[in-house]
Amino acid sequence: MSLTKKRKTLDDFFINNRPSKQTRTPTATKPLQVHEDIPGLRVLTDFVTVEEEQALLRFFELQEWRTDLARRVIHYGGTYCLMPPRTATLEQRIQIDKTILTAPPIPNQLDFLISRMIGQNLYTNATAPEYCIVNEYKGRQGISAHVENFRFKSPVCGLTLDQGDWMRFHELRYPNDGSVRSGKASQAERTNKVKDVWMPPRSLLVMEGEAREKWQHEIVRSKRGRSAPCWRRISLTFRTDKCK
Template sequence: MAVKRKTLHDFFQPADTTRKGHLSNGGDSAALHNPERLFTVPAGLSIIKQFISVDEEQAVLSFLDSQTWRTDLSRRTMHFGGTYCLMPPRNASPEVKKKIEQTIIQAVPMPPQLGFLVDKMVTHGLYSDTQRPAYCIVNEYLPGQGISAHVENFRFDEPVCSLTLAAADSMRFHELERAHDGSVRSGKASSAPRTGRREDVVMDRRSLIVLRGDARSTWQHEIRRASASSKPLGWRRVSLTFRVDRRPGQKGDSMPKLGP
């Protein structure tokens, strides 16, 4: 009998996140005061090296691999909190397109096994304790896999933080002529006007990359699809990208006004 192919919503059912114990900041945890390395280009980009310890990295990877991965994309992914995954029909009206593009598919909440990562980001001053990240997308990259150039959906506030596990890789940034809300699923990323300037940034294993300001809104970022032969046998990188809600009516809105 033919096996029914899973649909998008099959990957957003309640999942068991209770099999592993909660991780703490004690023991051999990486130091909480590793300094941020600030970049001048792209402005607003910073990296915190050794954000977590080797043992914490292994515990997170073991937990993730005990969960159900989403397999309907070219790479395996996992979502906590919610995600934008709906593409409007080509013939949809502008009103319908906007409604669909702003719809979040709810996923299981942030599991306690990842709570210590959020705690560390709060301790580092990346987020406040009253505005903690509620959304996390996990991406697994194998040789030959990547993600196209995009900016994070402007529905989310800043910073956007991404943790690299299992292996190092590089992220390529493309400067835009102006802020452009072209996320991966929006279908707008390829039309974003670029200046032609680009920068490659190395993401070490266990490092946290932080996007604020221009780096978050006026530079696209991508993981290039390098040939399988350019990576060692068994190479695998797992990234966890954390996002935070924009507060309704937030005073001094941190996100830029979009150009024409």
């Protein structure tokens, strides 16, 4: 190997493999796998390559994570507020609740993912996602059953990186109930119909229609079994505001 050959950096990889936001070009990928038991739910396997996955994981390790929740989180787009610690006084909780933080926009390093979703006709250039939440689940960490905030359009798309996981879906008796922002997600009336869906590494989960509006979803800790101590999943959830 020549000692004068320039070694590629992470930015070099992304820059050479993504279009700009102004010139997104649809990219053909594999067909979406439809889950007939949950109308509107689809999974696209191998949405990113192994090389792209590793580059994304390295990129996120360099970012600043939110650490006030049970799991590490990164927000892109919109605003968010911090979670008061359990030891906080009432006065401290009120002050923290009033603090609204503005998240940075989705970085250019993720733009090739949006272009690829446009290529699958999940979005258009005019309706491309402006919001992305990055969650790191480790060990037995999970998230309780909920429906995505109804201020966001269909579809809601989630990319799985590192290791795969199960997502459990609960059918609701009525649509548009049990939103994560309603504070009443656990009280939403269900039909008792439950489906577990496997999300392979590098796959894209797409929720629209009934899957988006009439099914709560959750990450169940107990599904990981003995592998939990060494387990980690990074998820990227992309959303578009209804006002867009």
